[in-house]
Amino acid sequence: MARTADVTVIGAGLVGAATAVGLAEAGLSVDLYDAEFPGSGSTGAAMGHLITMDDTPAQLALTAYSCQRWRVLAPSLPEACEIDYCGTLWLASHPEELVGVRDRITAFAAHGVRAEVMEERRVREQEPNVCPGLAGAFWVPDDGVCYPPAVARALVDRAAALGAAVHSGERVTAIAPHEIHLANGSRRPAGAIVVAAGVHSPELIPGLPVVPRKGHLVITDRQPGLVRSQLIEFGYLHSAHALGSASVACNIQPRRTGQLLIGSSRELVGFDGRINRVLLNAMLERAAKFVPAVNSTRVLRTWTGFRPATPDKLPLIGRWPSLPDLWIATGHEGLGITLAPGTADLIVAGITGRPAPIDPSPYAPDRTMPTMTTAVA
Numbered sequence: 430m431a432r433t434a435d436v437t438v439i440g441a442g443l444v445g446a447a448t449a450v451g452l453a454e455a456g457l458s459v460d461l462y463d464a465e466f467p468g469s470g471s472t473g474a475a476m477g478h479l480i481t482m483d484d485t486p487a488q489l490a491l492t493a494y495s496c497q498r499w500r501v502l503a504p505s506l507p508e509a510c511e512i513d514y515c516g517t518l519w520l521a522s523h524p525e526e527l528v529g530v531r532d533r534i535t536a537f538a539a540h541g542v543r544a545e546v547m548e549e550r551r552v553r554e555q556e557p558n559v560c561p562g563l564a565g566a567f568w569v570p571d572d573g574v575c576y577p578p579a580v581a582r583a584l585v586d587r588a589a590a591l592g593a594a595v596h597s598g599e600r601v602t603a604i605a606p607h608e609i610h611l612a613n614g615s616r617r618p619a620g621a622i623v624v625a626a627g628v629h630s631p632e633l634i635p636g637l638p639v640v641p642r643k644g645h646l647v648i649t650d651r652q653p654g655l656v657r658s659q660l661i662e663f664g665y666l667h668s669a670h671a672l673g674s675a676s677v678a679c680n681i682q683p684r685r686t687g688q689l690l691i692g693s694s695r696e697l698v699g700f701d702g703r704i705n706r707v708l709l710n711a712m713l714e715r716a717a718k719f720v721p722a723v724n725s726t727r728v729l730r731t732w733t734g735f736r737p738a739t740p741d742k743l744p745l746i747g748r749w750p751s752l753p754d755l756w757i758a759t760g761h762e763g764l765g766i767t768l769a770p771g772t773a774d775l776i777v778a779g780i781t782g783r784p785a786p787i788d789p790s791p792y793a794p795d796r797t798m799p800t801m802t803t804a805v806a
């Protein structure tokens with residue numbers, strides 16, 4: 430007779446892996462299932478930016494809290510996780526983009542996050558390869574980067590060391606009260622169930638408001654020092670916010686190897702993962718507009734991935750009422766790497782009944798939100 434774990438986690442991306450660790454650290458027995466292998470989904474396709482974002486107060490609260498949690502986690506992770514605190518430099522092309530930035534600095538400070546306005550001269554001292562003529566920048570020194578699939582693997586190993594049973598290559602086809610069904614036809618008993626299956630979560634919970642939002646990435650050859658901080662144009666905020674049409678924005682990340690990881694694009698094309706050459710070229714042109722030396726790098730590889738997007742751009746974290754003891758941790762769009770530790774803490778608090786570290790209500794999966802058609806229109 431199979432044992433019944435206290436909690437069955439479905440999905441070993443960064444969100445499921447962090448959740449499994451948190452549950453195991455809380456003393457619960459955990460079964461962790463992944464249809465493929467840890468980090469094989471969106472996590473393996475991501476840039477790995479650990480970033481404080483303030484599209485809404487709820488987004489600021491969860492990103493700021495998660496970034497603090499990353500700082501605690503980082504020293505315990507293996508070197509292969511490549512965690513570097515390079516900061517984020519938000520590049521402003523026009524003075525209007527810096528309007529309101531003082532209020533943002535105050536809001537960041539209220540969450541313990543340092544930020545400042547940087548005039549163009551200082552921007553070019555810090556990043557000599559950015560284009561001349563910028564209006565300035567918004568500098569967030571405590572943001573970082575990581576190598577997401579390596580972190581997912583390390584956290585799954587940690588969960589296993591704490592006693593979790595890890596089932597790679599086992600696809601869950603359905604969930605029922607206190608039971609999961611597997612693709613091999615077997616059924617396993619479950620205590621609480623946490624669905625952390627990223628963009629595939631609606632296959633297990635029909636009606637869940639999550640859609641795949643495709644993104645392209647490019648990695649270049651090694652040119653150490655070309656860029657030192659994560660460089661993002663202010664227009665990225667608009668690109669990430671508007672769920673409808675296809676968009677690109679300059680987003681350049683320095684990797685420890687000396688390579689540049691270049692994004693970003695956003696499209697709603699279902700699960701069509703083919704490279705869109707037009708969008709890819711537009712993305713590279715955007716990067717070269719802000720860092721002309723990008724044109725002297727060589728593209729080594731391009732790929733696409735899918736962000737799990739929700740209509741109101743906030744994740745779904747908490748109890749889902751259709752089944753007893755069913756919990757959801759998905760819908761993080763382009764922030765799931767950043768938000769994994771905070772998400773894990775909220776799920777652990779919910780399941781154990783401990784106090785939540787921040788107000789969980791803005792992320793409640795059954796909150797009122799626009800329908801997907803309204804949000805996309």
Ligand SMILES: Cc1cc2nc3c(=O)[nH]c(=O)nc-3n(C[C@H](O)[C@H](O)[C@H](O)COP(=O)(O)OP(=O)(O)OC[C@H]3O[C@@H](n4cnc5c(N)ncnc54)[C@H](O)[C@@H]3O)c2cc1C
Nearest residue numbers: 440442444464470471472478601627644734764765766767
């Ligand atoms: C191009 C791109 C760039 C990005 N850059 C960043 C960034 O810089 N910073 C950031 O914070 N976020 C970024 N993201 C977003 C981030 O990748 C996601 O939000 C995050 O990876 C979601 O993690 P997850 O664990 O929820 O999902 P996933 O990583 O997709 O994990 C879900 C897992 O569930 C498994 N699974 C699915 N269905 C089943 C099933 N039925 N049974 C069992 N297992 C199943 C899958 O195999 C998978 O391993 C980016 C995304 C993309 C596409």
